[in-house]
Amino acid sequence: MQFSNIIGQQPIKQQLSDMVQHNRLSHALLFLGKEGSGALPLAIAFAQYLVCEKVRGIATPETAGPSLFGDPEPVVAAPMTDSCGTCASCQKAAQLIHPDIHFSYPVVTKKAGSPPISTDYITEWREFLKQYPYGNVFDWLQFIEAENKQGNITASECNDIIRKLNLKSFESGYKVLIMWSPEYLGNEGNKLLKLIEEPPASTLFILVAENESLILPTILSRTQLVKIPMLNDRDIEEALVARGNISSGQARQLAAISEGNYREALNHLNHADEDWLNMVREWMNAILRGGPIAVVKWCEEAAKLGREKQKQFLRYFNHLLETSIRLRVLGEESAFSQNLPPLEKDFALRLNKMVELPQHEALIEELDQAAYYIERNANAKMLFNALSIKFHHIIKDKARVSVW
Structure with missing residues (x-):
């Protein structure tokens, strides 16, 4: 995976390549990003950048130095800001099989009596990343059919990490460990402290997390x-058009209600x-004109949608309310108004x-609260x-009441 495959995040891509080019790379990085921001794909693309043969200057004319036989000195190329994608290391990294790039992630016991470690699920992990690179832990646990089991990064996993990273690198100058969701690493993570603090030469830890408050303070x-x-709406819109095969108008609507995710x-x-x-129109008509029977009928139909669709519906209604506020403030003749469906x-x-x-x-607050309760199986x-x-x-009496 190359930086060019990652949606948006241009400043972060530049920051990461600069860290390497200016020799400011720390031995342990924490990529902190909310769900859907692309933190995990960025970490994988960065790992590929580190092991890329052309980035490292292996056997390339640009880094060969002056000739001993009087030939003209080679032209020094500008620093690469992305992996080449064509060398042997890049091809292995793209297939998630590079021997110097290791992964750790929450897993459940696969075989009774054996401690769960990430390596048990490496085949599933590669397939998951190909299908859902922007997925979350819930998607991953569903993918491996964990059912109601809680995923964890265990003490056995920590021991396996220590063993892997104390081996000599196979092909590249770096050994990279990408730990996804270190929030699932309990006190057993203290086993890794010495390794993180005094790592073997050219060893890099990349932790990819959403909530830093759940990570061990020692780590x-x-x-x-x-x-x-x-992500900004424009980047999401362009990605949906390019990858989702939908119209720009439809992509714009989807991006607007996705909140950067x-x-x-x-x-x-x-x-x-x-x-x-x-x-939404039917609901408002039932509330304002139809009366109790129409409201009850609408609510019965809404209850059949399922939790995910209900949350999407509430989020879309919130988007409409935010749109109406912007129209009120910016005016009907504004550029924002002209671009609306x-x-x-x-x-x-x-x-x-x-x-x-x-x-x-008041309406937005109620919709947010309703989505919160739906998430918790109300x-x-x-x-x-x-x-x-x-x-x-709220609408008829212009009041706020509490009926929860």
């Missing part, structure tokens, strides 16, 4: 932080045929006629009924 203090920001954008893409806007713009303008900014804020029918009552009072 956290020994790493150099590399913050991976969320490419994994979430792909989930939305899988349900792109859902008519969320029409569903006509149906979304029409709905946002109608909403602005019914509610003021305080009500917008009864969907009761939740949407309660939310409908709240919306009625």
Whole structure:
């Protein structure tokens, strides 16, 4: 995987290549980025950059030096900012089989009586990364059919890491360990402290995490932080058009409700045929015009969607509310207004006629809270009924009430 395969994150790519070119590379890095930001693909691309033969200048004319026989001195090429993708090391790294790039990740016991270690799942891991490079731990555990088991990075895994990294590198100048989700590493992670603090020559640890507060402080203090920001909407839109084979208009809508999370954008893409806007219209009509029977009927249908679709629907409604706020502030003649899909713009303008900014804020807060409860397996029918009552009072009475 090359940097060019990673969505967006140009400043981070430049920062990483500069660290190598200017010899400022720490022996332990923490790639800290929220779900869907691409922290894991970036770590893999960085590992490939480190082992690339052309980046390291192995047997290339550019680094050969002046000739002993009077030939002209070779032209020194500019530093490479990405791996070549063609040398033997790059090809192995791209297939996740390079002998000097090791992986550690949460796993469950595969064989009864044997301690779980990452190597047991290396085949599944390679396939997972090919299919879901922006996936999260939940996706991974589902992929290996862990069912309700809790994934962990165990003491046995730590011992295996120590064994691997104390071996001499096979092909490249670096030995790289990419540990995905060190949040799953308990106190047994202290086994790695000496190795992290005094690693063998040219050994690099890359920890890829979402929540630094869940990482052992003893390990956290020994790493150099590399913050991976969320993706911007433009980068997600371009990636969806190029990789998802959808129109730019549809990609723009999906990017807008993904909040910088490419994994979430792909989930939305899988349900792109859902008519969320029409569903919002039906809900508002039931609340404001249809009466209790219409509301109950709508809530029964919404309860059948399933948790993931319910969260996507609520997130889309939030997007519409945010759009209406921007329209109110920027005006109908703004560039933002001109780029909106006509149906979304029409709905946002109608909403602005019914509610003021305080009500917008109240509605957004209620939708966020509802998504929180759905994530925690709340009864969907009761939740949407309660939310409908709240919306009625917020819009009709311009009040905030609590019925949870």
